[in-house]
Amino acid sequence: MAERKYGEPAPETHTTIRSADWDSEDLSGQNHERVAFVNVDMTEASSRGAVFHECTFSGVRFNASVHSDTAFTNCTFKRCSFFDAAFTGCKFVGSVFDDCSFDLLKVEGGDWSFVGLPGADLHSASFRDVRMREADLTGARGAGVTLRGVDLSGASLHSADLSRGDLRGSDLSSLDPRVVKLKDAVIDIPQAVTIATLLGLQVRSD
Structure with a gap:
């Protein structure tokens, strides 16, 4: 299990979104804090300027999704798939990935x-x-x-x-x-x- 720097625990989540179909959805401008995303399909989804702060993603499919200037700060990713996903100018500071797949992942710029x-x-x-x-x-x-x-x-x-x-x-x-x-x-x-x-x-x- 991947751990955060200095052994800090993952942030607790307050709400859960489970098994949602966000295939090809435009998530631009959305703001989510301490949300647990479980088995959500984000295949071919897109976002610009969205914010996901201290969220947990479990079994989420980011396949072929495209994200620009979006923040995934201090998030936890478990068993997520990033096949052919693209992140441009995005911020993932402090996030942790555990048992995820990154085939053909493309990251350009960002922190x-x-x-x-x-x-x-x-x-x-x-x-x-x-x-x-x-x-x-x-x-x-x-x-x-x-x-x-x-x-x-x-x-x-x-x-x-x-x-x-x-x-x-x-x-x-x-x-x-x-x-x-x-x-x-x-x-x-x-x-x-x-x-x-x-x-x-x-x-x-x-």
Whole structure:
């Protein structure tokens, strides 16, 4: 079970929405706080500027949904499916994901700092220009993942598999190359210098 930073418990919910059919619904502008969404179908739903704060999503299908400038702050996601979902400029600060699937997930911009994704299968997911400061990616299965221009400063990456991933432009200062799988990953020259330095090597131009 994924845990929040410092072991804080998940927020208690006050209302429940169960087995609702929100397929293709426009959720723009909606505001939900401490709501439990159970087995809700949000396939191909869309949102812009919606707010979900301290909500719990259990068995929710976000498949092929599209979200822009929407906040999912300090939320809990359990056994949710994000197949081909797209999040642009969204905020997931403090949210935790447990036993979710992320096939073909696309994230562009936004703030995912302090998220909990330990052990997550991210092999076909794409994160571009996203803030993921102090995110928990311990043991993440990200062979083939795209992490382009991602701020991973302070992130927990112990035992993560980033082999064959595209990591160019991302902050890898918190990465320990001795405990992260990086075989065939694509990096840029500044990142190569960072990794060499983390390994205790001296990089010289002469």
